[in-house]
Amino acid sequence: MSFLVLDHLQKSFGTTKVVHDFNLSVDKGEFVSFLGPSGCGKTTVLRMVAGFETPSEGQIVIDGQDVTRLRPNQRQIGMVFQSYALFPNLTVAENVGFGLKVAGVPRAERGPRVAEMLDLIGLPDLGGRYPWQLSGGQQQRVALARALAPRPRVLLLDEPLSALDAKIRVSLRNQIREIQQQLGITTIFVTHDQEEALSISDRIVVMHKGIADQTGTPSDIYNSPATHFVAGFVGTLNRFEAEVVDAASGHVRVAGAGILLERPLPPGKVVLAARPESLQIAPEGIPAEITGVEFLGSVQRLRARVDGAEVVLDRFNAPGEELPRPGARVHLAAARASWLVLPE
Amino acid sequence: MKRLWSWAAIIAGSLYFLLPLIGTVEFSLRMRRGEYSLDAYRSVLADPNFRDTFGYSIVMALLTIVLGVLIVVPTAYWVRLRLPRLRPVIEFITLLPLVIPAIVVVFGYIRLYNTSSVLPLTGTAGGTNLLLLCGYATLALPYMYRAVDTGLSTLDVRSLTEAAQSLGAGWVRIIGRLILPNVLGAVMSGAFLSFAIVIGEFTMAALLNRPAFGPYMQLLGANRAYEPAALAVIAFAATWGCMGLMQLISRLLGVRKTAK
Numbered sequence: 001m002s003f004l005v006l007d008h009l010q011k012s013f014g015t016t017k018v019v020h021d022f023n024l025s026v027d028k029g030e031f032v033s034f035l036g037p038s039g040c041g042k043t044t045v046l047r048m049v050a051g052f053e054t055p056s057e058g059q060i061v062i063d064g065q066d067v068t069r070l071r072p073n074q075r076q077i078g079m080v081f082q083s084y085a086l087f088p089n090l091t092v093a094e095n096v097g098f099g100l101k102v103a104g105v106p107r108a109e110r111g112p113r114v115a116e117m118l119d120l121i122g123l124p125d126l127g128g129r130y131p132w133q134l135s136g137g138q139q140q141r142v143a144l145a146r147a148l149a150p151r152p153r154v155l156l157l158d159e160p161l162s163a164l165d166a167k168i169r170v171s172l173r174n175q176i177r178e179i180q181q182q183l184g185i186t187t188i189f190v191t192h193d194q195e196e197a198l199s200i201s202d203r204i205v206v207m208h209k210g211i212a213d214q215t216g217t218p219s220d221i222y223n224s225p226a227t228h229f230v231a232g233f234v235g236t237l238n239r240f241e242a243e244v245v246d247a248a249s250g251h252v253r254v255a256g257a258g259i260l261l262e263r264p265l266p267p268g269k270v271v272l273a274a275r276p277e278s279l280q281i282a283p284e285g286i287p288a289e290i291t292g293v294e295f296l297g298s299v300q301r302l303r304a305r306v307d308g309a310e311v312v313l314d315r316f317n318a319p320g321e322e323l324p325r326p327g328a329r330v331h332l333a334a335a336r337a338s339w340l341v342l343p344e
Numbered sequence: 345m346k347r348l349w350s351w352a353a354i355i356a357g358s359l360y361f362l363l364p365l366i367g368t369v370e371f372s373l374r375m376r377r378g379e380y381s382l383d384a385y386r387s388v389l390a391d392p393n394f395r396d397t398f399g400y401s402i403v404m405a406l407l408t409i410v411l412g413v414l415i416v417v418p419t420a421y422w423v424r425l426r427l428p429r430l431r432p433v434i435e436f437i438t439l440l441p442l443v444i445p446a447i448v449v450v451f452g453y454i455r456l457y458n459t460s461s462v463l464p465l466t467g468t469a470g471g472t473n474l475l476l477l478c479g480y481a482t483l484a485l486p487y488m489y490r491a492v493d494t495g496l497s498t499l500d501v502r503s504l505t506e507a508a509q510s511l512g513a514g515w516v517r518i519i520g521r522l523i524l525p526n527v528l529g530a531v532m533s534g535a536f537l538s539f540a541i542v543i544g545e546f547t548m549a550a551l552l553n554r555p556a557f558g559p560y561m562q563l564l565g566a567n568r569a570y571e572p573a574a575l576a577v578i579a580f581a582a583t584w585g586c587m588g589l590m591q592l593i594s595r596l597l598g599v600r601k602t603a604k
Binding site for chain 2: 050051052071072073074075076077078079081083085086087088089098099102103143146147150156
């Protein structure tokens with residue numbers, strides 16, 4: 001049985017519906033990310049789980065208990081905010097111990113628990129400092145410790161890494177994942193950063209215009225996007241208009257070049273797609289003209305034009321390898337299995 | 345050249361504020377003919393009416409601050425948290441005491457709460473004190489609200505509230521333990537202004553016939569020469585002394601430095 005169930009959740013603000021019939025079941029200890037652009041409704045769903053927004057319709061169940069109408073302070077949920085939201089008048093230790101104090105945990109038990117949490121986040125010696133004496137990354141780790149200290153049933157993370165710089169973001173997201181796995185706490189993580197979602201989630205819910213477009217493992221989402229939106233939003237995708245020559249065998253024609261997919265296709269026209277790392281320059285294939293080369297460190301990115309549309313190819317950086325120059329005419333190909341056929 | 349103007353402004357401002365004070369102090373010391381003395385101060389401090397009225401006004405000022413904080417902090421907090429669209433309306437309401445003269449307010453009170461009304465508050469000393477307290481809180485409202493609202497604007501009220509709620513805190517704890525301590529500096533400035541207003545207030549106290557310091561100063565000023573100057577200096581020093589004490593107490597109560 002699922003630990004957290006969001007059943008037909010809907011939310012409207014006035015006449016504007018921001019969440020449409022949202023359904024999700026999360027297992028105990030699972031790490032689920034809500035991924036989507038700004039305004040897609042991901043934070044609204046999270047806030048409904050936290051109790052800061054009341055669903056217009058639907059039900060929220062945690063560990064078998066219907067919490068839909070419970071106040072936020074009755075839900076036993078830990079939340080970490082983008083802006084840290086540490087209490088500025090309290091020290092780090094007091095911040096971490098705040099939830100325990102509210103819950104009436106005796107001082108003798110609070111101290112060791114606070115110390116345990118500070119150890120967990122790697123800041124054992126900073127208990128006496130005030131939030132403004134910490135860096136952004138340290139503040140967010142304290143916020144995480146504060147949320148975890150009262151042993152919440154569910155941990156909610158609302159874009160916790162957005163305000164941090166790139167390097168700290170990567171190290172903190174790994175730390176969040178480690179802690180989550182160590183404690184086995186059910187977690188929902190809201191982000192608009194696909195790399196973040198792909199790297200630390202057990203499952204991802206890609207949201208678009210208040211709807212869960214696709215729910216699946218990071219690999220499912222990246223390799224088998226269910227909608228055009230998911231395909232476009234998660235990673236970079238090259239699209240090709242293709243004419244189906246033989247629907248049964250999956251023989252299609254792209255810019256005059258034949259491709260055999262060996263899978264049944266609908267008759268007429270389809271949209272084929274390939275990731276930049278799947279496309280390669282080959283002796284035969286789709287005719288293209290190189291329009292630019294970018295050096296991105298570990299990767300070199302080639303830009304090419306196919307039938308007037310721009311496509312992108314990524315190749316690992318191999319020092320000494322000669323790359324085609326802009327203006328060169330080449331052929332592009334991809335392994336059969338890596339071609340995606342996008343739904344209409 | 346810019347510096348010169350800055351210094352000129354500082355010197356002009358200082359003279360504007362300090363000269364009358366120096367003049368008052370100097371005059372208050374001239375009660376004994378031909379030499380400076382503290383006779384005027386001795387005379388004032390020996391007057392039991394001074395102690396009674398000054399004590400009364402200090403108590404009323406402190407109660408006004410408490411009432412002001414109880415009304416303004418939750419209101420300003422709630423407006424920022426849940427009713428931001430009502431802010432202009434609330435601001436307008438809090439400005440009304442600046443444009444409605446105190447005499448209008450106090451006549452309104454007398455008319456509404458006289459001994460032949462449904463709620464005859466003016467019939468008893470306690471009831472009249474309560475009316476005066478409400479009047480003082482009204483007079484201090486523009487200063488207290490602005491100070492607290494400015495203090496709240498430096499906080500992410502919504503996130504702090506939601507963080508506290510997710511940790512199980514209720515409204516009383518959120519306001520008392522998290523919001524109030526973080527706007528205490530602003531509350532203290534509002535309190536300072538409230539204190540200063542109440543200590544010298546004349547109209548309401550006189551018309552409600554309460555033994556406050558304002559009417560006492562007026563009475564003394566009308567009948568004596570040097571004592572009113574000494575009284576003004578004492579009141580000035582006592583007001584600043586009380587404010588210093590309030591700052592000290594707030595620090596001793598564990599109010600700590602908040603985020604920059």
